[in-house]
Amino acid sequence: MGQVLAAIAFGLVGGMLSGMFGVGGGSIFVPALVLLYHLDQHAAQGASLAAIVITASVGAGAHLRQRTADLRFAAWLALPAALAAFLGASLATQLDGETLRRCFGVVVLGVGLHFIISTARRHGVSSSEGAEGEPGGA
Numbered sequence: 001m002g003q004v005l006a007a008i009a010f011g012l013v014g015g016m017l018s019g020m021f022g023v024g025g026g027s028i029f030v031p032a033l034v035l036l037y038h039l040d041q042h043a044a045q046g047a048s049l050a051a052i053v054i055t056a057s058v059g060a061g062a063h064l065r066q067r068t069a070d071l072r073f074a075a076w077l078a079l080p081a082a083l084a085a086f087l088g089a090s091l092a093t094q095l096d097g098e099t100l101r102r103c104f105g106v107v108v109l110g111v112g113l114h115f116i117i118s119t120a121r122r123h124g125v126s127s128s129e130g131a132e133g134e135p136g137g138a
Contacts, residue, residue: 006036
């Protein structure tokens, strides 16, 4: 029963993040399934992708109702993304679980670093400046 309640909790968190930020499956569901439920990387990614079908549809519907979705860009993204997803899933099945897990970690870390660095740059903090915006630190 505890695992079911935890899965529901992660579903709620992942769904909320998916609706707010357009993320959830890869960043919430996969790590939770691997670390907490000890699923292998392949099974976690497959379960996450299956769950995303529903969460993405509901989130997209909400954005469409609020007119915050750009359908022109969505149309340009959809077909190539679907083809690339098929190829990526096919490639993932050819990799052993540990290699796939490491690749997943590198991608998540890279995306996170990109957001941190780009946000800092927009707010006028360069990588050579310290925490207080002065060269060398405080």
